[in-house]
Amino acid sequence: MQMSAVCLRGDASRKGFEILQSEPRSHGPSLRYNIGPYICTPKDSVQYTLFSRTDEAEEATLSALNASSDSELGVFTSKYGSLSASSHRFRDGDCVSIPELRETIEQLRLLKQTLESGGFSETTPPPSGLVMSPFQVGFHLWLTPTENLHGFLPVLVTYSLYCFLAHEIVTKVMANRPLLVCETCRDYHRSRRRDARFCSGKCRIAGFRDRKRSTG
Ligand SMILES: [Zn+2]
DSSP states (O other): OOOOOEEEEEEEOOSOOEEEEEOGGGSOTTSOOOSEEEEEEESOOEEEEEETTSHHHHHHHHHHHHOOSHHHHHHHHHHHOOOSSOOEEETTEEEEEHHHHHHHHHHHHHHHHHHHTTOOOSSSOOOOTTSOSTTOOOOEEEEEEOSSTTOEEEEEEESOHHHHHHHHHHHHHHTTOOOEEOTTTOOEEOOSSTTOOOSSHHHHHHHHHHHHHHHO
């Protein structure tokens, strides 16, 4: 029996976003709001499905890892939904704290880095499923009807964007096809060549020019 892909059932507004600043008086002490910038997206959302190891899944992973400015984080959240564990209802929308979202993405970058550098060892093992950690992910096993004679296909389903992206990063590293980091712009990118050092021709030229300058 062949195990099929992991599947994300996500929801996102896909209607743009707004950046709001929460003020001390806009919430009471009972609400666990942090003061600071929030990305707010309209509440009515569309359901979408992503399968692991597809171009769409890779695109989602790249846009998470490369999102750094507030508006890049907004574009990502509008398209894929909340990556952060906590999102708040505010007026007619969902709000995600920008610092919290940055921290979550940083954890995904750290996961990728630690896996690639061989940073997990017997003395510092990767957290197992029983350990609470940022890297803990869980899936539901679904049996989906198929048209063939066996009748059902096992599918691992998650509703968490974080779980899906963590799984995507781990499987890429394990398959020895990690996403690469451009030496010039530091963006994550995909490449058919494992030793590709730059994301584009533009960055390659800029990279060689810089090296020429620094070596005289
Ligand atoms: Zn680049």
